[in-house]
Amino acid sequence: MAHLIAPSVLAADFGNLKEDLSMINLSEADWLHVDIMDGRFVPNISFGMDICKRMNELCEKPLDVHLMIVEPEKYIEQFRAAGADVITVHYEACPHIHRTIQQIQATGAKAGVALNPGTPVNVVKDLLEDLDLICLMSVNPGYGGQKFIYQTLPKVRELKAMIDEKNSKCLIEIDGGVGLQNAEELLKAGARVLVAGSAVFKAEQPLDVISRMKSIGKDTLIA
Ligand code: DX5
Numbered sequence: 001m002a003h004l005i006a007p008s009v010l011a012a013d014f015g016n017l018k019e020d021l022s023m024i025n026l027s028e029a030d031w032l033h034v035d036i037m038d039g040r041f042v043p044n045i046s047f048g049m050d051i052c053k054r055m056n057e058l059c060e061k062p063l064d065v066h067l068m069i070v071e072p073e074k075y076i077e078q079f080r081a082a083g084a085d086v087i088t089v090h091y092e093a094c095p096h097i098h099r100t101i102q103q104i105q106a107t108g109a110k111a112g113v114a115l116n117p118g119t120p121v122n123v124v125k126d127l128l129e130d131l132d133l134i135c136l137m138s139v140n141p142g143y144g145g146q147k148f149i150y151q152t153l154p155k156v157r158e159l160k161a162m163i164d165e166k167n168s169k170c171l172i173e174i175d176g177g178v179g180l181q182n183a184e185e186l187l188k189a190g191a192r193v194l195v196a197g198s199a200v201f202k203a204e205q206p207l208d209v210i211s212r213m214k215s216i217g218k219d220t221l222i223a
Pocket residue numbers: 008010011033035066139140141142143144145146175176177178195196197198199
């Protein structure tokens with residue numbers, strides 16, 4: 001199965017959102033990754049559902065909404081109404097994670113669970129049959145442009161083995177510090193969705209970066 005590229009709009013120029021999202025529309029990107037931060041679960045605040053809705057109007061790609069917020073269950077329906085196609089909540093923010101996954105799927109969206117770098121992958125073992133996506137954070141969430149944490153790689157391999165064992169269709173997404181320098185290694189380890197913020201939006205030729213990330217493994221059948 002081919003891998004997916006999800007540029008993270010957090011690194012876009014918010015003063016020129018229309019232009020940046022036109023670039024995404026023209027690109028080979030599969031999804032647009034939308035980071036929602038509340039200043040409580042993470043130290044930073046990004047934007048809310050109104051901006052997300054506007055992004056959905058401007059962007060033709062599916063929205064992959066990453067909720068870095070406490071009590072995400074309060075806002076799931078609103079983000080779905082704002083255009084979210086995938087809604088990912090943090091394991092660390094959900095005492096009733098199974099119920100929250102069901103709540104997301106009841107809206108018609110795909111459900112994802114994100115794990116912070118300090119959270120082991122075995123916590124999702126009993127969720128693998130139900131989940132659509134697991135997002136392994138390869139930086140501590142809150143900011144774009146951080147350095148990739150290399151201990152993520154063995155976690156990808158461990159999670160991939162768990163998914164294969166259960167015959168689950170769950171996709172492994174990697175978020176934070178991803179770019180052309182580590183994309184191939186991540187795909188080889190079992191990743192299927194690569195989120196890239198700075199690597200795409202801060203590049204001189206973002207279309208070219210997306211295209212190069214998308215074509216990794218085409219000849220070698222990694223993906
Ligand atoms: C981090 C966010 C990431 C971030 C990635 O808290 O969840 O999605 O935008 O940005 P880069 O690719 O610049 O690390």
